[in-house]
Amino acid sequence: MAARRGGYVATGQTEVVAVIDGPAVDRLRDERLDWRFKAVPADAWGATVGEYLATKPARGDLGTPLLTLDADALDHNVSTMADWCARSGLAHAPHGKTTMAPALWRKQLDAGAWGITLANAAQVRVGRAFGVRRIMLANALVDPGALRWLGAQLDADPGFEFVSWVDSTRTVDLMTEALRGVGRPVDVCVELGAPGGRTGCRDDDEAVAVARAVRQSPALRLVGAAGYEGALAHDTSPEGLAAVDTYLKRLGRFAGAIDAGLVSAGGSAYFDQVGDILGPLVATGATVLLRSGAYITHDDLFLQGVSPLTRRGGAAFRPAARGWARVVSRPEPGLALLDGGKRDFPYDEGLPVPLDLPGAHVSALNDQHSFLRLPAGAALAVGDVVRLGLSHPCTMFDKWTLIPVLDAEDTVVDLVRTYF
């Protein structure tokens, strides 16, 4: 990305050898398995991840409840998004908060991603622990301690490229104060928001004033304009798509007004519109940076409904995550209680879907149980295991510290470590 004329070029040493510390990611295979990992059966305790994988365990050897990833679907989704970005001329910093899994970040970086997006200082610390050298913090950072830590990171590593967001002159003042004495300015984008959205300047004049304040700060460098269209719509209704369109056009105009070298937008639901509306800025020399993250596992409900590739045809993403839960009680006709609940499966964008039981549905989740409603005569006994489709990757990974990855034969070929 640094190579484009007029586009974003980081401060410091821009010759980046590797965007993530590969050996640090490899060392995750040396971690010893034990009682801390709820997916791991007791007979595997004491082995390292690598040793355990060498025994080629089967999915059925693992306990329930369980979350698994599909190796083929993951690779398909990563390469599909990388191809889309390459064809559209857009750079990509996948949102790392979705998985908080350095091994999956490495897959995305190996496929061509420019860097990793993160949401807060604690996540940036994880990124730095694994040597991630290009980070967009898609948020404002005003915690003085976190800013001091960031300054030390920038001073210690000339190859560390970091961009964060500001949406007020107060943010600029707080950053300027806390970053006093840091050897190079911190790159920032001005965040444009919209009424009903989340953070970001609501008013364009205010955004221009924030940009001016950044330019006057000795501790900051204005590099661009950013925002998140995903906060403005939740479906593909004409009103939802129009709200996203209107916002992205405004972001494009604002980027022009402040002469932004970097323009960033884009989750997993409307990245096609980002390409249509902001993509042309690439021809003017700007770097347009997508931050889609949830696409990596896609899902069976919410994203399946809104994903641009499903809507527009083409090589659609594939659901790459599955839940597995065991029937622990059949207390009434038509009701089975499963041993996985809110602690195990996402539930904020739709409840899990039983995939192999026609006519059945999950009606509710408790902390540790799912209520599975069954059609009359369904043959499901205590002890049976149910395969579940899931919705919303961003609240899926945080419930698991080690997630088995399965091949087409249901053999465990990897264990993905997360850090939330």
Ligand SMILES: Cc1ncc(COP(=O)(O)O)c(C=O)c1O
């Ligand atoms: C600011 C920001 N950018 C990008 C994303 C990624 O969007 P998605 O989860 O749809 O991939 C998110 C997700 O919440 C976000 O908050």
